[in-house]
Amino acid sequence: MARLHSHHIHPRAMLNRIHFFFYSAAIIALLHRHIAAISLAATSSLLFLADLTFAFMWLLSQGFRWRPILRQEFPHLLRQETHQLPALDVFICTADPIKEPPESVVSTALSAMAFDYPTDRLSVYVSDDGSSELTLFSFMEAAKFARYWLPFCRENNILERSPEAFFESGDAVGEARKMKVLFEGLRERVKVAVKRGYVDLNLVDSSEEKTFLNWKKFTHMDHPSHIQVLCESRKDRDIAGHPLPNLIYMSREKRPSSPHHFKAGALNALLRVSEVMTNAPVLLTLDCDMHVNDPGSPQRALCYLLDPDLSPNLAYVQFPQRYRRINAGDIYGGELRRILLIGSRGFDGLHGANYVGTGCFFSRRSLYGPPSAATASNYESKSCCFLRSELVLQKALDAASCRYEHLHDWGYQIGFRYGSLVEDYYTGYQLHCEGWRSVFCNPDRSAFLGDAPRSLYDSLGQMRRWVVGLYEVAFSSYCPLLYGTRKTSLITGLCYMHYALWAVWCFPITVYTLFPQLALFYDKPLFAKVSDPWFFIYAYLFLASYGQDLIEFMEVGGLIRRWWSDQRMWLIRGITSSAFGTLDFIISKIGVSAPGFNLTSKANVEEVNKLYDSGKFFFGTSSPIFISMGTIAIINLTSFIFGIMKAVRSIGTMDEMFLQLLLCGFVVANLVPVYEAMFFRNDAGRMPRSVTNASILLTITFFCVGRMIS
Numbered sequence: 001m002a003r004l005h006s007h008h009i010h011p012r013a014m015l016n017r018i019h020f021f022f023y024s025a026a027i028i029a030l031l032h033r034h035i036a037a038i039s040l041a042a043t044s045s046l047l048f049l050a051d052l053t054f055a056f057m058w059l060l061s062q063g064f065r066w067r068p069i070l071r072q073e074f075p076h077l078l079r080q081e082t083h084q085l086p087a088l089d090v091f092i093c094t095a096d097p098i099k100e101p102p103e104s105v106v107s108t109a110l111s112a113m114a115f116d117y118p119t120d121r122l123s124v125y126v127s128d129d130g131s132s133e134l135t136l137f138s139f140m141e142a143a144k145f146a147r148y149w150l151p152f153c154r155e156n157n158i159l160e161r162s163p164e165a166f167f168e169s170g171d172a173v174g175e176a177r178k179m180k181v182l183f184e185g186l187r188e189r190v191k192v193a194v195k196r197g198y199v200d201l202n203l204v205d206s207s208e209e210k211t212f213l214n215w216k217k218f219t220h221m222d223h224p225s226h227i228q229v230l231c232e233s234r235k236d237r238d239i240a241g242h243p244l245p246n247l248i249y250m251s252r253e254k255r256p257s258s259p260h261h262f263k264a265g266a267l268n269a270l271l272r273v274s275e276v277m278t279n280a281p282v283l284l285t286l287d288c289d290m291h292v293n294d295p296g297s298p299q300r301a302l303c304y305l306l307d308p309d310l311s312p313n314l315a316y317v318q319f320p321q322r323y324r325r326i327n328a329g330d331i332y333g334g335e336l337r338r339i340l341l342i343g344s345r346g347f348d349g350l351h352g353a354n355y356v357g358t359g360c361f362f363s364r365r366s367l368y369g370p371p372s373a374a375t376a377s378n379y380e381s382k383s384c385c386f387l388r389s390e391l392v393l394q395k396a397l398d399a400a401s402c403r404y405e406h407l408h409d410w411g412y413q414i415g416f417r418y419g420s421l422v423e424d425y426y427t428g429y430q431l432h433c434e435g436w437r438s439v440f441c442n443p444d445r446s447a448f449l450g451d452a453p454r455s456l457y458d459s460l461g462q463m464r465r466w467v468v469g470l471y472e473v474a475f476s477s478y479c480p481l482l483y484g485t486r487k488t489s490l491i492t493g494l495c496y497m498h499y500a501l502w503a504v505w506c507f508p509i510t511v512y513t514l515f516p517q518l519a520l521f522y523d524k525p526l527f528a529k530v531s532d533p534w535f536f537i538y539a540y541l542f543l544a545s546y547g548q549d550l551i552e553f554m555e556v557g558g559l560i561r562r563w564w565s566d567q568r569m570w571l572i573r574g575i576t577s578s579a580f581g582t583l584d585f586i587i588s589k590i591g592v593s594a595p596g597f598n599l600t601s602k603a604n605v606e607e608v609n610k611l612y613d614s615g616k617f618f619f620g621t622s623s624p625i626f627i628s629m630g631t632i633a634i635i636n637l638t639s640f641i642f643g644i645m646k647a648v649r650s651i652g653t654m655d656e657m658f659l660q661l662l663l664c665g666f667v668v669a670n671l672v673p674v675y676e677a678m679f680f681r682n683d684a685g686r687m688p689r690s691v692t693n694a695s696i697l698l699t700i701t702f703f704c705v706g707r708m709i710s
Helices: 013-037 042-065 102-113 133-156 163-168 175-196 206-215 262-277 297-305 337-348 364-368 390-399 402-406 423-433 456-474 480-487 490-500 502-512 515-521 534-555 560-575 577-589 606-613 624-649 653-670 672-680 689-709
Strands: 005-009 069-073 088-094 122-128 226-231 246-251 282-287 314-318 360-363 437-440 448-451
Touching: 013 042, 013 534, 042 337, 042 490, 042 502, 042 515, 069 297, 069 337, 069 437, 088 102, 088 262, 102 122, 102 133, 102 163, 102 175, 102 282, 122 133, 122 262, 133 175, 133 206, 133 226, 133 246, 163 175, 226 390, 246 262, 262 282, 262 364, 262 390, 262 402, 262 423, 282 297, 282 364, 297 314, 297 360, 314 364, 314 423, 337 437, 337 490, 337 534, 360 364, 390 402, 423 437, 423 456, 423 480, 423 490, 456 480, 456 490, 456 502, 456 560, 456 577, 456 624, 480 490, 490 502, 502 515, 502 560, 502 577, 515 624, 515 653, 515 689, 534 560, 560 577, 560 624, 560 653, 577 624, 624 653, 624 672, 624 689, 653 672, 672 689
Parallel strands: 088 122, 088 282, 122 246, 314 437
Antiparallel strands: 005 069, 226 246, 282 360, 314 360
């Protein structure tokens, strides 16, 4: 077989290493100055600890820049050998038909069914963790629509194979218009059912009525497993006479007495059920809002999974998460380029890309043990199996039961891993520790596109949940700093530790956005004078760090405007989601309470979308997480105004207070959207008055305490 891919080390790797040594020297010099000048004053000690934390986190992050890899695939070589392609099982998880609209989930599944892939070797599994009759009804409708949609995509060489995304992208004419009418009919029937909250039996065939009558007896947390084959490749055909891919709906058993382990539990149930039914050697995991944007992406992944030199130890091929409908400035930093592109490329040059939960093609055998224990013979596809046979369905129902999981090591030695809310990070990390490797595949055309949060509360809530999950790994027996560095490599372990301690940024960010400002208000200098040579150390550390970050951001396709939003959200997350996530983790460990798992809403709210598209932050919710942001914003604005006034009255104070004034102004510039929402906006997305009042009260309290300390 011809060579299917190539790679080379990023040309900037050597410059990164040179920068590392210069920047390290500057950090050591700064910490030495702290130690030499440290006093018993609380502010001085806090600044030292903040700089020490900054230095530690910076050191952990340098592995991403040590050996970044650039790759290229040659999938056209595989398209000539379609008869040799392995079977593919696609896993899609959904959990709430209100927060995750069924018509969008259906579009994701239809886009996967429309892969440029042999349909007799393609199966799409949908896990409904909310056990909702609305979701099942939606997929029954999708199975009917697929008979028309798949040949339409194939015959017209459509690249955008999510019907929702395709019809949003432009005017539909000719055959496309007819297809749009069919899809709008599907959406309308689904929306009617969702609005009612149940499936009217008038909407379904008489043969399906019994299924929905039985559903009335269940709740979403107490129900038996249910599996329904909606399309079977051996029997069902599209309107052109071609076999349809398999489409299987699954709702695993849930009981109040049995832990369900959230998304990891759903994926493991899919893994077991698919093993019984189709057992494809290659798996694809997709978020329910992450639709296929390149129908040839399986062939790109197979360029690595079929490589005889890589495949014995290759666990998965990770594609980056990309997002559609991001506004011009990406005001919430939703693209997460630093993590999803820069970080993944850096990981790829070490032990392999980290798993990010979606857009990932797995070798099935990697989820059953280390490379030395996994053999390909155990994972041959069951293409001859009759999926609707009573025997197969009964085995699949047993595999989706609570009892089955309790009898085995699922989630600990087998499958997607339990023990953390961030099952994707934890699973990828554990696979690397077992000796598996991975690959980051980043083609020019995005393989998958999803939806990022469109309100600030949803964005910060998502991060807050991730923070708790990452801490669960950091403070476990599998701590990357202690366990990961031994099982993988030193640099890989440090990179995983950087993510595990991601929220630790909250401490130095809070210190630097609060204490220098209070000191400025009360004329207490904390940093070197402009005339002091140490001033240039501070300037170098700031400018070199932000400069390198800007270069990396723009190199992966980012714009300066979006980079500004990204670094602003880093600051905002530090004083909100990271801080509150840290608090959630601490109080859960001391037994006060435990953080719950909350879905990020995927529902489109008209007012939220309108403000987001116009580039305005949406607050609109009275939450303590906004009070911390409002308090920091007002403190910085107040201190900045007082600092400017004092500088105008006495030019001599500028020399010793310049860095504090500059820092204060930088924070104010970042928080301009917060000031607008607090004082100048009257729309539905403005900061609630109660939050503004609470922030003002806390600001006064801080200034009073600062006066006593000074």
